[in-house]
Amino acid sequence: MFDIIDLHFQGQREVIASYLLHGPRGAALVETGPGSTLAALEAGLHARGMEWRDITDVLVTHIHLDHAGAAGAVARLTGARVHVHWVGAPHLADPSRLLASAQRIYGDQMDTLWGEFLPVPAEQIVILHDNDVIDAAGLRLVALDTPGHASHHMAYLLEGVCFTGDIAAARLPGSAHVRLPTPPPDIDIPAWHASVDRLRRLRPDSLNLTHFGPVTGDPLAHLNRVDANLEAMAAFVHERWQAGASTEAMIPEFTTWIAGLAAQDGADDDTIERYEVAVPSYMEVGGLVRYFTKAARSA
Template identity: 50%
Template sequence: MALIETGPGSTVPMLQARLAARGLTPADVSEVFLTHIHLDHAGAAGHLARHGATIYAHHVGLPHLSDPARLLASARRIYGDDMDALWGEMHPVPDDQLVALNDGDTVPLGGEPLTALDTPGHASHHMSYVLGDVCFTGDVGGVRMPEERHVELPLAPPEIDLDAWRESLAALRAAADRHGLTHLAPTHFGLYDDLPAHFERLEAAIETADDWAARKLPGWDDGDEALQDAVTQWMRSRASDHGVDGDAWDRYERANPSWMAALGLRRYWTTQTA
C-alpha cells in the first residue's frame, strides 16, 4: 500500500485509526511519497519508516529526513511553545529507506506509474505527483476548502518564491494536458475536477500576492504586529470577494494562518530585494 503525505507526528493516532478502519496497520504501508518535508506533510515519515515503509521525497529534502534536527529547530523558532502540541515527535528516517526523486522520475504502483513533478514555489524541495488522472499537488496547488471555490496561497516561510511558483503552475497545466488529468488533490484539502478554473484562481492568487508585497512591503517600518494585521486584512478581504466569510473564513485561517503568511511574504520580499 502506498501513502501520499503522512501528516505530522501529532496525527499518528488518527492515521492508525483510519488505517484500522480499513483493516490495515502502519506495517501495511510499504511506500510513502512526500510532496515536501514541512512538518504538516512529512512529520510522521520516520514513524512509518519504523514500520518498514520506504520514503520517497525531493532529492533536496532528503538530508532533513535523515537528520531532522535543523528542520525542527527552524520550526521551533516559528511555533515556540506550541511546537510539540501542534506537530508531535519527528523521527529520523534511515538512509537505506530514503529514495531521492528528480523531475520526471516514475515509480510503478500497482502496474501504473506514479510520476514526480519538480514544483518549487512554496518550497525548493517540493514535488507534485501524477497517478492516473489525478495530480496530488501538495502546497503548490494552493489551499482550498471542500465545497469552496476560493484558492489561497500557503505562504509560510522560509522559501516562498513566486517566480518559481509561476513556473510550477505552468508545469501543472502542461501535466494536465499531457496526462489527461481530470482531478487535482491538494493536501489542504479535497479532490476537485474544475482544473482550468482552479488553475486560474491559483494564478490570480500568485499575482495578487506579488502585487501586494510590491506595494506594501518596501520601506515597511510599522513592526511585525502591524504587518500581520495588514496581511490578515488583505487575505480576509480577498476571501470575502470570493464568497468566503464567517465560519468558512475561520476554516481557511486555521488551515493557512495569515500571521504565517506575513512572515513568509516578508522573507520573500527581503530575499528579492537583497
C-alpha cells in the first residue's frame, strides 16, 4: 500500500522519510522533506517506477522545513494538490515569516540544512480542519488535528495506518529510544499529551514516523514512551532553567544526558549521532526554554 522513501538528509540514512502511497487513481506523498533533499525524493520515485506526474496529492503533517520545505517545488513539478492544516496553509503560500523564524533557529546553516523553500501556488493548496476526509489518489485518509509539537500539526489515518509526523516523536530503526522534537516557537506540552492520548484511543495498527519509519511492535508502548520522555526532557530543562542556567550552558549537558538515555535504550554510537541530526539538542533545549519563559510571563 505504501513505500518509504529515505531522503538521506545530510548524507545520513533513515533520518527523514517521505511516504509514497499507491492509490487506485495515482499516488500520493505524505511529507516532501526539505528542499535540500528534493533530488533524493525524485530518485526515490524513479526507483519505484514513478514520475512526478504520477503524484496527484501531497499531504504535509506540518509546515516545518524538514517536513514541508520542498512542498512548493513538488507542487510545481507535479501539479498536485497540497493538503495542509489551516493554520499552516498561509505560510505555504507565503513562507516569508516561516523562513524568518527558522533563520533565528538555524542561522547560517539554513541553506545547507534546508535548501530552497518555494511558495506553494495558492490554487493548489487544500486547507484542512480536524476530521476532514481527504481523497488522495483514490485513498481515503482522515486528518487528525494533533497540536503539541506545533500548533499546525495533522496526523493522517489511512484505515489503521497512522502517519504521525512529529506528534509521536522520533524513533530511529534499530532502537526503541524515543526522542521528542521540541523546537521553538510553539510547542505545548499539555496539548502534546492530549494528542498522544487521542492517537492511543484510536488504537492504530501502526505508527509511521517521519523520523523514521514504522514502529514495529506495540504502538501503544511507543506512545507511552512518548509521554514519559516528553516529561523527562521537560523536567531536565525546567530544573536548570529555574536555577538560572543559560541555554548555551544547558545544551552540552542535555546532549550528554540524552545520548546516555539513547544508549540505555540500545542505540549504538552511529544511531545516537543520527538522532542528533534528526532532532538536534540545541533545538530541543531552545524550544523548551522558550516554552517555560513564555508560560512564566503569562502566569
